[in-house]
Amino acid sequence: MPKKKHNLLRNTSGIGLATIVSRILGLVREMLLSRIVGGGEYMSAWAMGFMIPNLLRRLLGEGALGTALVPIMTHTFEKESKSSARKKLTVITAVLGAILALICIVIAGASLIILPFLGSAPERVKLTFELLPILIPYAFFICLIGIFGSVMNSIGKFFMPAVASITLNIVMVLCLLFVCPYYKDNPRYMLYALSLSVLASGVLQLVLMLWMLEKEKLMPGIQLKDLLKEPVVKELYQLTIPGIIGASVLQISFVIDRTIACYISDYAVPALYFSDRLIDLPIGVFAVAMGSVVLTDLSRYAAKNDIEGMLSSFLHALRNILFLCIPVALFTLVFSKQLIHVFYFGGKFGEREVSETLLAMQLYAIGIPAFSAVKIIVSGFHSRKDMKTPVKVAISCILLNIVLCLILMWPLKQGGIALATSICSFVNCGVLLYLLKKQLGALHLPAILPSLFRTIAVSAYVLILCWFIYQPISGIQVKYLPRDLIPLSITGSFFVVMYLFISAIFHSTEAKEWLGMLRGRKDSNR
Numbered sequence: 001m002p003k004k005k006h007n008l009l010r011n012t013s014g015i016g017l018a019t020i021v022s023r024i025l026g027l028v029r030e031m032l033l034s035r036i037v038g039g040g041e042y043m044s045a046w047a048m049g050f051m052i053p054n055l056l057r058r059l060l061g062e063g064a065l066g067t068a069l070v071p072i073m074t075h076t077f078e079k080e081s082k083s084s085a086r087k088k089l090t091v092i093t094a095v096l097g098a099i100l101a102l103i104c105i106v107i108a109g110a111s112l113i114i115l116p117f118l119g120s121a122p123e124r125v126k127l128t129f130e131l132l133p134i135l136i137p138y139a140f141f142i143c144l145i146g147i148f149g150s151v152m153n154s155i156g157k158f159f160m161p162a163v164a165s166i167t168l169n170i171v172m173v174l175c176l177l178f179v180c181p182y183y184k185d186n187p188r189y190m191l192y193a194l195s196l197s198v199l200a201s202g203v204l205q206l207v208l209m210l211w212m213l214e215k216e217k218l219m220p221g222i223q224l225k226d227l228l229k230e231p232v233v234k235e236l237y238q239l240t241i242p243g244i245i246g247a248s249v250l251q252i253s254f255v256i257d258r259t260i261a262c263y264i265s266d267y268a269v270p271a272l273y274f275s276d277r278l279i280d281l282p283i284g285v286f287a288v289a290m291g292s293v294v295l296t297d298l299s300r301y302a303a304k305n306d307i308e309g310m311l312s313s314f315l316h317a318l319r320n321i322l323f324l325c326i327p328v329a330l331f332t333l334v335f336s337k338q339l340i341h342v343f344y345f346g347g348k349f350g351e352r353e354v355s356e357t358l359l360a361m362q363l364y365a366i367g368i369p370a371f372s373a374v375k376i377i378v379s380g381f382h383s384r385k386d387m388k389t390p391v392k393v394a395i396s397c398i399l400l401n402i403v404l405c406l407i408l409m410w411p412l413k414q415g416g417i418a419l420a421t422s423i424c425s426f427v428n429c430g431v432l433l434y435l436l437k438k439q440l441g442a443l444h445l446p447a448i449l450p451s452l453f454r455t456i457a458v459s460a461y462v463l464i465l466c467w468f469i470y471q472p473i474s475g476i477q478v479k480y481l482p483r484d485l486i487p488l489s490i491t492g493s494f495f496v497v498m499y500l501f502i503s504a505i506f507h508s509t510e511a512k513e514w515l516g517m518l519r520g521r522k523d524s525n526r
Helices: 008-036 041-060 064-079 082-117 123-135 137-154 159-164 166-178 187-215 231-262 268-303 307-334 336-343 351-365 368-382 388-412 414-440 445-473 485-505 509-524
Strands: none
Touching (some): 008 336, 123 137, 231 414, 268 414, 307 351, 307 414, 307 509, 368 414, 445 485, 485 509
């Protein structure tokens, strides 16, 4: 298969840079949450309450609807005009806005109705229902933001939409630093203040995104004549419904996981929440960023019926995501306890919380390559407007996940839930690759095997060196700095440098591409 030149790494580095900033701020937010709120019933209430608007975001924002919108808008820009794209966006915004408003009203109203009947329920359950009416309007804003971000991605604008996501973390960090200390003796009011900060960040993000659309002359209009007759409504409906069904099953599985965890102990839900936040860092920085870029690339090739271009871009993305995420997974697996100490230990988060979080994090870490690769693999289907196949596979894997959770939770507690999720993610990737190969005729997957084996071997070798480096410096602690920060920083820096260096020595194409891109960026800044 002839090689094609791709801008994947350059575009990914742009969105990845903004995403890295957002994720770092997100980790600062979680560090403050762990120390200020702790890992008990109040944290359980916050995690469960904040989960609901996030579920809607994944369903109707950057999830199924956003994924379906990218190929639609990309095809429109390729074959029609910007004014046609603006008209379609106006219709989509009006329909989605009405649906979101109705959902938010129903959920908030139901919470207020149910609340008086929860007299004997655990405190974390009652507090969850108290927070929902404040938190749920955030879903309205963030889902529209996700749609607008997908439109910006369709025209090759990745950096600024990613910057908008930083707003939530900035506002919450400011609230945790300057507002929450006033309520340290009343955690309930502390969570009320956090909920209001989430709502305020949603308004700010929406304003920023509308400004970006106005600059590109894509601001949705107010002319809604013949709204439901617009063909894009039917097209989006056909593409989105399968995705929403699949995503709904996925999110139902997520809710079931957290509900099962509630019955394990007071610490189980926070343990899954905090470990998931750390595991989500490499996925968010690398996989989501690269997935957003590759979906646009594949959609463009699909619009031209260029199968060779699709396959070349697909394999290029898959090689690079595995090159980045396999070493991250191995490092996280080995140094999980040190990572938990650095990011969460202190204040109301003590040794009990660390031990409860550790196993969940280690078993989540095993799945990082699969969690990341699936973002690339599903793009092979979505770019061709095939939303049904990933849904069918997802439903099967989720049913398997629920069964495995119920089996593994007994010996491994919340760790069993994490392990079940990791296992099912690998199954999901394998089945999707098999079906994609059947659809396209060939994926040329053997071509990436040398890169895969080299990545695993180099990662393992450098990790062994890191363990011997860490041991003599593990006792270095500096007052007022997080525990294990200095030794882990030294070890982690050594790991990154040596991994890239040794990979380049062994003729890793991926290492040379990333190093070449970094050198090019440095030279361009001189």
